[in-house]
Amino acid sequence: MKKQKLALLCAASLITVALTGCRDQAANQLTPTSGQQTISTSVQPAGEPFDYEVDPETFTLTIIKNGVRIPASLGLPKTAVTDLVKEKDSMTWTYPGQVKVSIAKKNNYLDIHFDSIGAEQFQWPSVKAQSYVLPLGEGKIIPADDTNWRTFLDDQSYTWSESFSMDFFALKNDPFSLVYVVTNKFNDEVHFDTSSSLQFQFTHAFPSINKDKSYGFRLYVTGNDPQQMVQPYKSYIEESGKYVTLADKSKENPNIQKLYGAPQIYLWSESILTDHDVQWPKIRPLLSGALGEWLVKLLAGTAEGSDELAQVLKDIAKQNTLDAYQKRVVLGALNQGMKLKGFYSKAVFPNPGSEAQKLMDLGIDKLSEQKLYDLNKLLLKSVLKDAAGDISTWGQADSTDLINDMQKSGIQKAWIGLPNWADGLSNPRMVEAANQAGYLIAPYDSYHSIQEKPDPSWNTAFFPDPSLYDQATIAKKDGSKIAGFLQRGRKLNPTLAMPSVKQRVEGILQDGISYNSWFVDSDATGDIYDDYSPDHPTTQLQDMMARLDRFTYFAKDKHMVVGSEGGNDYASGVIAYAQGIESPVIAWGDPDMRENKNSPYFVGGYYAASGIPERYGKSVPIKPLYEKVYNDPVYALPLYKLVYNNSIITTNHWEWGTYKIKGDEADKMLYSLLYNVPPLYHLNRATWEQEKASILDYLKVWSPFHQQAVSQQMSKFAVLTEDRLVQSAQYGNDLKVIANFSEHEVKVDDDAIPAMSAVIYEGKQRSVFHAADNVKLLARK
Template sequence: MKPKFTWMVTSTLLAALLSGCTNSGNNSIPPNETGADVIPVKDAVIPAGEPFEFEVDPETFALTIIKDGVREQASLPLPKAKVSNLVKSDDSVSWTYPGQMKVTIAKKNNYLDIKLESIGADSFQWPVVQADSYMLPLGEGKQIPADDKDWRTSLKDQSYTFSESFSMDFFALNHKSFSMVYLVTNKYNDEVHFDTEPSVQMQFTHDFPSINPDKSYGFRLYVTGNDPQQVVQPYKNYVIESGNFVTLEEKALENPNIQKLYGAPQIYLWSPSILTEENVNWPNIRTVLAGKFGIWLKHLMDETADGSSELTDTLEQISKQDYLDKYQKKVILNAINQAVKMKDFYSVDMFPDPGKEATALIQEGVSSLSEQKLYELNKLLLKDALGDAATDLKSWGQTGSTGLIQDMHEAGIDKAWIGLSNWADGLINPEMVDEAVKDGYLIAPYDSYHSIQENPDPSWNTASFADSTLYDQATINRKDGLKVAGFLNRGRKLNPTLAMPSVKQRADSILQEGIAFNSWFVDCDATGEIFDDYSQSHTTTQAEDLKARLQRLSYFAKDKQMVVGSEGGNDYASSVIAYAQGIESPIIAWGDPDMRKNKDSSYYVGDYYAMTGVPERYSKAVPIKPLYDKVYLDPTYSLPLYKLVYNDSIITTNHWEWGSYKIKGAEAERMLYELLYNAPPLYHLDSEAWDKQQASITGFLKIWSAFHSKAVTQEMTNFSVLSDDRLVQSAQYGDHLKVIVNFSDKDAVAADGQSVKAKSAIIIEGGKSTLFDAEANAKLLATN
């Protein structure tokens, strides 16, 4: 007869739970390790979990939950195994699978504390779960019906790295009578595998790396109602209990600039060129290029990866004609703007008499100049070489940068976060950065410490480091001894535990001349892509890797007093960063060749590289395949799980590859989503894009910015689906601010009696209603 045991779990007031409990898991990151200050445990209004009973069969590890007489399986049975050391008491049961695992289940006030410890197993698969539907924190959150054909297609035989794919450390199983919520207490070395026949089933596996002395993992298991707010409440209380919940207002006490994010769209400004078409006298530059400078420019471009062959062909072409076409102008400007950032731009032979200002900088020693001063020198030298073929140096590059920022401010955009694709774009044009700060904006360079190149590449300076030993001595080894490849399989991945001296060196170098950056964007650190490093000289566990990333983010936030953001936004970074790009829409279908490789496909998202302006990867509006539309965008599957926990703690938006206007035909729906989920729109702008999008952007921001400014400092207190087709939904922030949206193509009357036009939103505050017609606003893009 199988040994089976039944216990009762009761619920008490959360205040009693918090006053006496410590974190039972091994995944709690102490605040002093995240860089966050230790803060008092907050009072939670909503208790987590409901009373239930449970049964467990040690031989198969089948776990059954019983509530009000209804039985549901929390984990399906494993193959029957031998059990030893079976011990039970009034509040716990433990047993051993000889030579493999030790299991302990203890009843707490309102949850099961489940601990699994390896005593020989290299990995262990448990739980294996099956439910009517699932609530999973994939990005912002998804509700996945187990028998849905689109999700079954999308998830078929898929395996997800838990730390990367799950934005928060839980998953929920939904049944008709109640839900079961698994809180994962060790996020490291976990994988979730999906089987889809006959319906979606999840398998959770934990590996026990040889380099990690921690041989345990575990869960808290709660029973809740089926409402999303009830489902997330145990996790929110758990985060608070752990001391890792920090509100935006608390962060703003240390850096008031964080408040500039409230009501701020997030805008990537594409102004890398310091010399632009309007700065050039094209008939005269033909003469300059035919001489000594043309030969020098070609020599410099031969040292780069981008543009050398195009320049050679163009110089040969224009020597045989008396004009320059549009493409030829782009090639020449691209070459000049690359060259002016090079350390080797100065040559005594090329510039024998460079002028007083340039001479003073040269006498400081060109090799010892800061990057900003190097650009200052090179601009002076370039002006000397171009002479009357270029306008006054002070006007270079200002129309599409400083001038564009001024236009945005005059158009009524009072707050904005502005991102630059590279810190060099700011150092070469400090006037642009000064203008952004003067107008009340945040402005941030893109920075990254994820990948490293063996040889410095001027076109990928984030992967180049002053310390030449890092490539061989500080990169990550896999278990098989091979190096982990860098982004796009170029170079290697840098071990973050060994990177901090280079982080500080780079930051100090960028900032040493007083550039006015007041924000910083660190790529990859909040994505959950973390590594075990098997290098004998610097063995590192995933936990140590993650800790080092948090220390890096904290360095920019605290030591440099920057408003810090990162890619992704997985919540281990929530106490440190203020904004995250990727929770609301992640990178869509990274592995689909029609989107990434097949340039003739209508779905191709575009190239990363552009000679001038916004690259197609960010500017080209493309449709997406119906399956991706369903699983990534369809509001009937979306849930604000992340917002229900973190709305007033971290500002989340789209990944920069999937800005607000990227998906063709979905512009109205994405505006409605940004209102409902209180998420900033994300735009990619140069002068051309601003001219096309200005009417739509400013029309939306008149509504969105005021709403966001109020909603972002409050909790999301309610989320409701108001129609049978799930296309009319509402969210409430605090006690008095509510938004209702209708994603459908038909006018609707919501369940609460509110009439809502098709593709529109109604904001309700203090008895006053404001209508936003998203469809009409989206049409401004086509007609402008």
């Protein structure tokens, strides 16, 4: 969006008001050159006493503490004001035709409130500081003169609800910081200005469909260490009753405890029939007849089409053997065909057998999805005969056997995500094996986008109710519809989707598939909307509440351990895990990473005929600027963990797993220990064999650490060296980790911390994880 500017009119005199509250005697500062900094284990007060001055004519707000004056907001254009009222602890005034403003003393903070009396939007505050502490994902500290961040943020506008994981920001200055708690997260935008040093403006819009014409802030003064800066927000959340611990959540669903010490693993076992299950010399002649012709015809109506298959069938008719590529195409066609309702053809499957006939007698259109897969497997077996093994063994080497091998290898807990619910319905033995191993297993599900017509390759975007596409999608102010993911289809209004949610979920679960977790895409990203459709106008608040209702349905009604993409904290009261807080989607709009397949930075496509799609499995470098702003520990701060460590388990976005970024594997592992973050892997049988040694070596250290740390608050955080590459975190009273991201050994209190290593202290016990040595165990191409 373009930079918003408001020419405001103002008036009045400077007013000074003293604020009193609890005083923190030790205000540690967090700077790149301050050496060791620690955080007190005692509970930090939510702010310190201060005085302030405000000029209503320009809305210049200055904070005064111990004689030091720091601007909380830069001035607006001078304007005459009306209705100025000054009282002992408050003052109010009006910008005619724009907004009414009130500032009130509330113990140890300023309560700043705006009500529109005509403004469609209002810009305040406009801030400038030495550094900014922002809840971008887990958290960042951004020096105002930092070249990397000024380049990255130049003239960028961020939607508040989507871009910031928590509703506060801090302006770090010497000798104290200013913390803004945002009390209305909706319709806000932050615009970064780098024309001199980095600064930003906060703008709130007042949509016509929203009766609430207000927004505001709580403004606190704190010390300069991260825990002091997050404490006002943490107190605000606790005050609102919205803070729910994992222990509280697990009282209703004990399965949540299966996340403690559990790596998060996407298991790519989509194929019903695999290379292990067929005898190619016997299957080749069958493809030259009715089966091959039928597959070409059947798949012609799908997104992938059948031209590639038709060519392969022509080629293999002239050969005695099939090469690896031809096998992949044939298996892909067979597997895709078995997932279609129209798979049955009397001419192709003249003798389906009694078990298949019983299912067909029920009516193919009336079969559940799971029963449909059962039928189609029986139909294919009736033609393949001894060219394929027993149906009960199909796909098990890459699924059930892999899960059993993980357990036998010592992985006691794991969260397993399936890229599609169909993967479990077509292979219920795999889902049951995960349960028996003590793991959580979840399907990927989404209600964000809707397609007008069904697409087998994107089943989450199709809903049986034909009225939804025209009558339940989100409209912009000009009446046009908001496009769905990848600009396909439309965005579905969540306030109108619950009947379809229940219909889908009941259909998936009706035959007893033993999913015990559920992953709901997008709902915790903050990607929420005002819907201007005349027949169902919806505010962002209503949109968000409908998404929370959706989470509650899975958590309460279906007793699932629920997780989502993102992890923005409005969802923290109900979801148990979030993917994206630690590593978000990186550089979505960079063509070198998303479009240019010849670029060394291309992250890969979404689709693979077999195996793990490159988007998730291909190891790639990222551009130096992205490496700095997304991954450099110098800028990282555990803001989210200092608030929510024992409330929600956060990890990487699934596009950016532990091994995704080439050259960053060691840093990721150290970060995961320091910040108590589950590693995230993408596995199939081949990848498991390549990465097994590295994974098991890491989990021997990480899993018991996380098992203990996740049930406690992060009680200390410290930057131990001037280059900020050695940091420590403490969980509770006795569990501490020091991570050394540097290339040389560092002494901390006479203890040697090896290069690229993490040292864990549990009481008097000390253990060391050497990340550089672990990376050598990877056998990846």
